[in-house]
Amino acid sequence: MKHLIDPTDLSKQEIDQIIALAEDIIAHRERYQGSMAHKKLATLFYEPSTRTRLSFTAAMMELGGQVLGFSTPQSSSAAKGESVQDTVRVVGCFADIIAMRHPIEGAPLVASEVSRVPIINAGDGSHSHPTQTLTDLLTIKRELGHIDDITIGFCGDLRFGRTVHSLIKALSRYHGIKVVLIAPDELRLPDYIKQDVCEKMGVEYRETDSLDDAIPELDVLYMTRVQKERFLDEDEFDRVKDSFVLDARRMALAKEKMAVLHPLPRVNEILTEVDDDPRAAYFRQVENGKLVRMALIISLMEWKNDPAHKMPEHEPPIYNASLHCSNTKCICNNENAEPRFRLAENGITRCWYCDSKVK
Ligand code: NCD
Numbered sequence: 001m002k003h004l005i006d007p008t009d010l011s012k013q014e015i016d017q018i019i020a021l022a023e024d025i026i027a028h029r030e031r032y033q034g035s036m037a038h039k040k041l042a043t044l045f046y047e048p049s050t051r052t053r054l055s056f057t058a059a060m061m062e063l064g065g066q067v068l069g070f071s072t073p074q075s076s077s078a079a080k081g082e083s084v085q086d087t088v089r090v091v092g093c094f095a096d097i098i099a100m101r102h103p104i105e106g107a108p109l110v111a112s113e114v115s116r117v118p119i120i121n122a123g124d125g126s127h128s129h130p131t132q133t134l135t136d137l138l139t140i141k142r143e144l145g146h147i148d149d150i151t152i153g154f155c156g157d158l159r160f161g162r163t164v165h166s167l168i169k170a171l172s173r174y175h176g177i178k179v180v181l182i183a184p185d186e187l188r189l190p191d192y193i194k195q196d197v198c199e200k201m202g203v204e205y206r207e208t209d210s211l212d213d214a215i216p217e218l219d220v221l222y223m224t225r226v227q228k229e230r231f232l233d234e235d236e237f238d239r240v241k242d243s244f245v246l247d248a249r250r251m252a253l254a255k256e257k258m259a260v261l262h263p264l265p266r267v268n269e270i271l272t273e274v275d276d277d278p279r280a281a282y283f284r285q286v287e288n289g290k291l292v293r294m295a296l297i298i299s300l301m302e303w304k305n306d307p308a309h310k311m312p313e314h315e316p317p318i319y320n321a322s323l324h325c326s327n328t329k330c331i332c333n334n335e336n337a338e339p340r341f342r343l344a345e346n347g348i349t350r351c352w353y354c355d356s357k358v359k
Helices: 012-027 051-062 084-091 107-114 130-144 162-171 191-201 211-217 234-240 282-303
Strands: 040-045 066-070 097-102 119-124 151-155 178-182 204-208 220-223 259-261 341-343 349-351
Touching: 012 130, 012 282, 040 051, 040 084, 051 066, 051 097, 051 119, 051 130, 051 282, 084 097, 084 107, 097 107, 097 282, 107 119, 119 130, 130 162, 130 220, 130 259, 130 282, 151 162, 151 211, 162 191, 178 211, 191 204, 259 282
Parallel strands: 040 066, 040 097, 097 119, 151 178, 151 220, 178 204, 220 259
Antiparallel strands: 341 349
């Protein structure tokens, strides 16, 4: 069975297949209307969401299916102390496919290990957000006509922004990708993405703290919100929150065909004066999110019993009682998930669930 926990769970061919299906849905909406009739999607959201949850719901409704679930953990048995594994075992008796968002990193992975239906990670902590990635890839394809051979700038909170981490992972499979990382020191991209993804896959990247310098060379500018809810220190948040703001003056420095993406919600990092610029693609991106989730649901349901679409093989995990994951937001420090590790690039040991470096 195929789950989508991390963008790399999909091969490049599978990603391209999902994007092509989304494009076919756009061209022939009516053909897909009843394709999920009598099927149910459960949306288990342990963390706030507008777009992601509603776009999953709208996607399933457009396919003729039904949706059940919860939008806050307070209204589920999590409030009584039920583990994600148990919740997923139960919900698998009611639904054919599950989309889960969780503030704890690795929660959807642990859920997938006991689930009898496909699990889709709709965002886990600061870690991963693979369906936003599919949305972003479809948007780049529709805005620029291609995904290969682009220079993409990521601006803002590259440290806690899970959409950034996931999109870089997926783009590393494409050809001729150049990445410009535009962030203040406090919000730089985590090392594991630089080492295990960019360096390993040969993605050219550079870091800068000047949006003005970077913007003229970009084909895509991916703006992000500073993730206030993931900061441990309020003062640190106040220092960086207004770091990088996109306005009309900066848009004037950009290429005529550059596309501006943002996973939304925005706070103040893109001024509303940019919204009417034809290069502002972030509201079109929202619609693409629904379309690509339609394509994903159809694909995972089709692939459920197809041996050609299995989860990728990984090196076996390392079990070692003397190793410890220090990420307080990792599932292994929150629920009964046995600590596991993997040997990553440069001989570094990382947590199996959240990718944190283990000392
Ligand atoms: C993002 C998320 O939840 O990670 N939003 C989304 O899914 N569209 C980005 C964010 O919250 O800033």
